[in-house]
Amino acid sequence: MKIAVMSCIHGNYEALNAVLSDIDDHKAEQIFCLGDLVGYGPHPNAVVEMIRSLDIPTCQGCWDEDIVEGLNACDCSYPSLLAESRGKAAHAWTDQQIHPETREYLAQLPLTIKEKNMSFVHGSPNGQHEYLLPDVNAFTALERVLSTGSNVLFCGHTHVPYVRTLDQTKMLVKVEQQGQKDAHYQFTPSVRRIVNAGSVGEPRHGRPHATYVLYDTDDQLVTIREIEYDYQKTCADIIEKGLPPIFAWRLAQGLEFAERADDPSHVCER
Amino acid sequence: MNKPSIVAVAGAAGVGKTTWITQQLAGAVDSVGYFCPKAEATPIDSFHLLTEFPQLTVFTDQQVDKLHYSDATIYIEIGFHLTLATAESLLTGLDAQKVAIVPPNLLNLNTEWHQWADVVETGQLVSSTESKDLWRSDLSYQVIDPASIDTLWAELTQGAYGLVQRAKGIFDLSDGRSFYFDFVAGHKNRYRELNLPLWLDGRPSRFSGLEIIGVSLDRQSIGDTLAECCLSDEAIAYYQSKIKENMLEPV
Amino acid sequence: MKWAILSGLVGNLTAYEAVLQDVQQHQVDELYILGDLVGPNATSEALVKRLQNPRKGEPTPQICTGWWEEQCLILHAYGQKPEPTALIEKYGAEMVKTLWDAVSRETVTWIRSLEFGFMELDCLLTHGSSVSVADDLRPDTSPLVMCDRLGRLDANYLFCGRSGLQFNYQIADGSSTSTVITLNGATPTTTMETSNKFVVGVGNVGLTPNLASYTVYSPASGQVNFKQVSYGFGKGFGNRKAS
Numbered sequence A: 001m002k003i004a005v006m007s008c009i010h011g012n013y014e015a016l017n018a019v020l021s022d023i024d025d026h027k028a029e030q031i032f033c034l035g036d037l038v039g040y041g042p043h044p045n046a047v048v049e050m051i052r053s054l055d056i057p058t059c060q061g062c063w064d065e066d067i068v069e070g071l072n073a074c075d076c077s078y079p080s081l082l083a084e085s086r087g088k089a090a091h092a093w094t095d096q097q098i099h100p101e102t103r104e105y106l107a108q109l110p111l112t113i114k115e116k117n118m119s120f121v122h123g124s125p126n127g128q129h130e131y132l133l134p135d136v137n138a139f140t141a142l143e144r145v146l147s148t149g150s151n152v153l154f155c156g157h158t159h160v161p162y163v164r165t166l167d168q169t170k171m172l173v174k175v176e177q178q179g180q181k182d183a184h185y186q187f188t189p190s191v192r193r194i195v196n197a198g199s200v201g202e203p204r205h206g207r208p209h210a211t212y213v214l215y216d217t218d219d220q221l222v223t224i225r226e227i228e229y230d231y232q233k234t235c236a237d238i239i240e241k242g243l244p245p246i247f248a249w250r251l252a253q254g255l256e257f258a259e260r261a262d263d264p265s266h267v268c269e270r
Numbered sequence B: 001m002n003k004p005s006i007v008a009v010a011g012a013a014g015v016g017k018t019t020w021i022t023q024q025l026a027g028a029v030d031s032v033g034y035f036c037p038k039a040e041a042t043p044i045d046s047f048h049l050l051t052e053f054p055q056l057t058v059f060t061d062q063q064v065d066k067l068h069y070s071d072a073t074i075y076i077e078i079g080f081h082l083t084l085a086t087a088e089s090l091l092t093g094l095d096a097q098k099v100a101i102v103p104p105n106l107l108n109l110n111t112e113w114h115q116w117a118d119v120v121e122t123g124q125l126v127s128s129t130e131s132k133d134l135w136r137s138d139l140s141y142q143v144i145d146p147a148s149i150d151t152l153w154a155e156l157t158q159g160a161y162g163l164v165q166r167a168k169g170i171f172d173l174s175d176g177r178s179f180y181f182d183f184v185a186g187h188k189n190r191y192r193e194l195n196l197p198l199w200l201d202g203r204p205s206r207f208s209g210l211e212i213i214g215v216s217l218d219r220q221s222i223g224d225t226l227a228e229c230c231l232s233d234e235a236i237a238y239y240q241s242k243i244k245e246n247m248l249e250p251v
Numbered sequence C: 001m002k003w004a005i006l007s008g009l010v011g012n013l014t015a016y017e018a019v020l021q022d023v024q025q026h027q028v029d030e031l032y033i034l035g036d037l038v039g040p041n042a043t044s045e046a047l048v049k050r051l052q053n054p055r056k057g058e059p060t061p062q063i064c065t066g067w068w069e070e071q072c073l074i075l076h077a078y079g080q081k082p083e084p085t086a087l088i089e090k091y092g093a094e095m096v097k098t099l100w101d102a103v104s105r106e107t108v109t110w111i112r113s114l115e116f117g118f119m120e121l122d123c124l125l126t127h128g129s130s131v132s133v134a135d136d137l138r139p140d141t142s143p144l145v146m147c148d149r150l151g152r153l154d155a156n157y158l159f160c161g162r163s164g165l166q167f168n169y170q171i172a173d174g175s176s177t178s179t180v181i182t183l184n185g186a187t188p189t190t191t192m193e194t195s196n197k198f199v200v201g202v203g204n205v206g207l208t209p210n211l212a213s214y215t216v217y218s219p220a221s222g223q224v225n226f227k228q229v230s231y232g233f234g235k236g237f238g239n240r241k242a243s
Helices: A013-025 A044-053 A062-069 A081-097 A100-107 A138-148 A231-240 A245-253 B017-027 B044-052 B061-069 B084-091 B112-116 B146-157 B219-228 B233-248 C013-025 C044-052 C067-075 C085-091 C094-102 C105-112 C143-151
Strands: A002-006 A030-033 A112-115 A118-121 A152-155 A162-177 A183-187 A192-196 A210-216 A221-227 B005-011 B032-035 B057-059 B073-078 B096-102 B119-122 B133-138 B163-172 B178-184 B190-193 B209-215 C003-006 C030-034 C061-064 C117-120 C123-126 C157-160 C166-182 C190-202 C211-218 C223-230
Touching (some): A002 A013, A013 A044, A013 A210, A013 A221, A013 A231, A044 A100, A062 A081, A062 A100, A081 A245, A081 B146, A118 A138, A138 A152, A138 A162, A138 A192, A138 C143, A138 C166, A138 C190, A162 C143, A221 C166, A245 B146, B005 B084, B005 B112, B017 B044, B017 B073, B032 B061, B044 B057, B044 B163, B044 B209, B057 B061, B073 B084, B096 B112, B133 B219, B146 B163, B146 B178, B146 B219, C003 C013, C003 C190, C013 C044, C013 C223, C030 C117, C044 C105, C061 C117, C067 C085, C143 C157, C157 C211, C166 C223, C190 C211
Parallel strands (some): A002 A030, A118 A152, A152 A192, B005 B073, B005 B096, B032 B057, B032 B073, C003 C030, C030 C061, C123 C157, C157 C190
Antiparallel strands (some): A002 A210, A112 A118, A162 A183, A162 A192, A162 C166, B163 B178, C003 C211, C117 C123, C166 C190, C211 C223
16 A cells, blocks of 8 residues: 655645645555644644545644644754744744644654554654654664654654664673573564654755645555745745744745754653 | 064954964964954954964054054954055055065065065965955954854855955853954855853953955844854743753752 | 662652672662652652662662653653643542642652663663653563563663563564665665563562562673562561562
């Protein structure tokens, strides 16, 4: 079966439409969405409406959570003063724009979706705020996948797509325990994968195009898709709707917005 | 009477005037002076040079008369904001040697720089665009969040606020250090920590500031964004107390 | 240099006195107490007073918060969570009042000043783990979880007390290969390796009647020694050495 996984749409309706039609062209049978439907972009309600009408199983992202719970992020969520003031401006705008039914929908989204040997999360199984970057320590990466009980972990949040295969893992463990016989064993989990779906609406891979992934559950083939769309229209809407214009500039560059916390393994406890 | 030895240095923004002067200062044996006319509000270059050459005598616009009586070799940097005609009038009565820094592609031409100068030196490539905007901000007493200024600097130099050809700044950062940032379009950003003591007692009264030269600069946004990079009194006090705490701990 | 590392006192003053005596025979340089000082009992307050006022010649304990301290903080609205959900789930709703009555506000104020853990040399000493005081690392925990907890603070040794057990868990050797494919193509396969990482359960002082356990660690040699101390009426004053 061919599935499509997308993430981080961020109120970018133009990009979502382009991705959906590409998914159509590739005849994916099922779509999964990893959250962050709102934030940064100009069309939060339209994006949520589209996802709902297509009945796409969706996890809750960090922006979705913030809109539901209110913005009480701890300091560490913002790596800089600038990121904080921009984040707050975007949050306030989105909060004021979204309809009650949009908020209700975002509130009931699950943190994790499990389907056969696949798990779907926004950031990591530890929470929506943790970044699973492609170069995170291999044992840490494996721990995250194994904690879900799945073989393949789909995540987003970093806005840069990647596929990481973790293979040939061997760990030699020795345990001495008071009152017990010493134990020696080899821990050899089978191959595991982390698939980051990138970002539909706020790409940060250096180009303005939308990204998502296709996955074939039969041959486990992952295809990273990069889709061109009329980003200038989204940029114009960002400015017209009164969002910080720098978001439009960054969207057009496909630039990383410096909102990543210093410590990628930090888990925000709220 | 000692005749002052005066060298006036001119050239396009970003061509390397201060760099050339730095090289001369580094090789100087006798006492040296520096004067950048009409840059008082944001004396980035003189402040920057002073941190490298503490023995340097820096002249201000009010001290122009003193240029005559100094024994030092004085370098006068003609900033891009002054026309050569203005420069000429400033140099009246001073027996100055005129040095023009010219980008390599113009070296063998006969530009206004060539006509003005006694000596032509090779600088680095700069884009030559007409109608340049100058944006300046004195940031003294401000403490800047390092991660924020990194973001702003990247945006600024990549064109988010208009086409920037030259930007240089001195920033007092939240860790108490003072940094010099330097950008010329088409070249790599340069960053250098200034040789100054950590500032850990309230708002720094030493100089910091930013100067940007470009085309159709979005002045409002640059100012607003820069303001968002500045720490509050509480934040400054917090960082300074943390740093002092850590300094007390044995290594 | 030697460290004595204790946890799980849960208000058991008699057990603590017995351990303290034993500790003094081993000439330790540092005394670490990894939380769970207090518990839902009447002697907790006295134990805290004892910890706060070491007698002449006794080492001054370095103390961090444990699971029970965290519950006290939550009850007094100093916690990171608004409701004592974990406490109720584990011990029932009536425990809220029992604990409230057992630990005074003054003590809770003191608890607030305690550290979450200590990082000494390449050793992390904390009640649960680098994640939380509730993190229950055990002899059968996956080595990947152990690696993660150690890696968060770049430690080679993690001393913890949540399980109450005495164990020395060693990841002697480990490797894993990774291949990352991005929009720019595949990056070269890398192999991550690790070796000689340790998670040590230090035992518990006060949970088991008449038998206290703790750990002595020598940072120079990496030697971990588990100690057990019998105490109380009818149990003699003997010192049962760990095997």
